[in-house]
Amino acid sequence: MESNVLATVLTSSVVAGVISSLVAYFQFHKNNKLVYITNERKAWRSDIRRIAEEIEAATGYEDIRKPLVELKVRINAYGKNTDDVKKDSHIWKVIERLQKQNDDFDEAKQLLILYLSTLLKMDWERSKEEIKGNTYKIVLYFVTLATEIVYCHIYLVELKISSNLMFIGSIIIMMLPIILPERSGINLDDAIEWVKGKENIFFHKFIKTMCICLLLFIGSILLECLFDSILMKWTEFWLPMVLLFVGFTIRYLYEYRKYLLDIYYIQNISMCRNTEKKCMHYENGIKDEKNI
Template identity: 30%
Template sequence: MTIEQVVSIISAIGLSAIVSTIITFVQNNKKNNLDFVTKERSEWRKKLKEILSELSDDTKKESAIIKLKSEINPYGKNMEFKHTKPYYMKEGHIWDLLDSGENVDFDRLAFYIELLLKFDWERSKSEVRFRPIKAINQVIQCLLFFSSIYCIYIIFVNFPNNSNNILHIINLLSSFVVFVFILLQPLITNAIISNPSEKQREQIWVFIVFYAIPSIYVSWNLIYEFNLERSFYIISILLIFAYEISYLYLFYIYEQPYIIEIKRFLRLKSKKHQLGVKLTNQIRNKEDRLNQYEYDTRSINSLNRRLKKLKRKLTTRNRPDMYMLHPILFCKYRKNRKRIVKEVKKIIKEKN
């Protein structure tokens, strides 16, 4: 073995040891941070539960409000823009209720605290749960970034051989626009998470322009460059839409239901709305009654026959095989009234 081979083996071992050490350090650091945050949130939830119990006592309401002010997010106090996602996520609605003076609605305040406890519990479960899709998204973002650069390179290389300059220039400009959109995707994702639009049409257009079109453009250029089959065009569209929708949906798992419940509680209910809800509940109640399974005489007789068969099987199973070895069990079996009745019926049938 030469010196160069020894050096290469040592360097490979040293590199693997360094990489494994770094991975172990990152995992341990992440675990420690997660354990610390989980423990602190558990203590915070306990304090909120104590405050919630004190709000039901008239003598402790003032002290409960003081404690609550020290436990909620101070960034939500006196926010200018109301009824947005940052407003609710920073407990701005709780601050507005606490700053209303002596006319504090304690029932509403207790409901807000209950929703906050439920939201924090769901957030803690979501953070502990393993989600590989975030790491997959980072890998896909890197692939899209380098693939878009490769598409620009391909267009530049093929420019002298292209006779249709107008279409080529349009393709080149499109590749630059797509490259910019791919760079903006992390910023757009953060903006969607922090303050999403409530209009479904705007959400669809943002998804199509900033997520679907760049991914489809890059994938189609690569499929065309490598002369793949036409079916790959359709497959790429389906995979891109499925992935992007599943990735963006992750941010609405626990945050969006929390905000929806607050808005549902604050929404003014008109008489027509109340009448519609009442009629809907009556209709569902009637449908449930219609769908209930009713036992008729035939089904009841069938169930009785099955019950008798099971009883006979149990009686037969309880009969000891060797009565000399089990005298007590055999005496119990002999004194069984149902068995005696069955034996008497057999004797009567034989005589007849």
């Protein structure tokens, strides 16, 4: 009897140890990459500021050619043939306007500077959020690890359930807060929905995902209890359920901050466009009055 208890305790300790080691390994490598990327982005921001100053000082296309070439190799090349603002498509469009050498050189130049200023602000805010995001992730890893340890103790030590299949399935479900893929960004359709007042669209997606995972977890526990004829003890798992909910909440807060950052960026780009349109409309009105 004592040997069985010792074996179960050792099994749960091994599972917890493996999980914590994997988390520590991936976190270590991710932090190293983050330091490298942070330094590269700092140098990139300095280059963009210098290019913006050179663009401001330009008085014609010949003066602006060199800064534009430098700018092209420092923005997202995938945005040239798309309408995705997140891929700098709006910046590419202004560059093309300047290259056509039309009469709106000054307007296009000022719009480009506004876009670059917004891009710098966006990148700086993103850098700060990534640092905060690491804090969110560290807390999330600890909560997930605590969930696994508590679950292993209840499953293997207190209830002594023998089925390995349900055990592995439940472990995977409880790790979903850290293994679910992150959002790559936000598209213009979501931004339009936000402007219309449907800002809870992301929250609704989070609630759906969390409810599905909780139902899967509860379902696996109920099946396991039925399988081992211990249905009356299923309430022992309330603590892992609460910890799983906390894990999803932390994950939501982390993703939601990134979501807001994307929304604000797209809104600022839209405001820059509207400002330029108003200025052009005003200038055209003045020209029309002079011609009368």
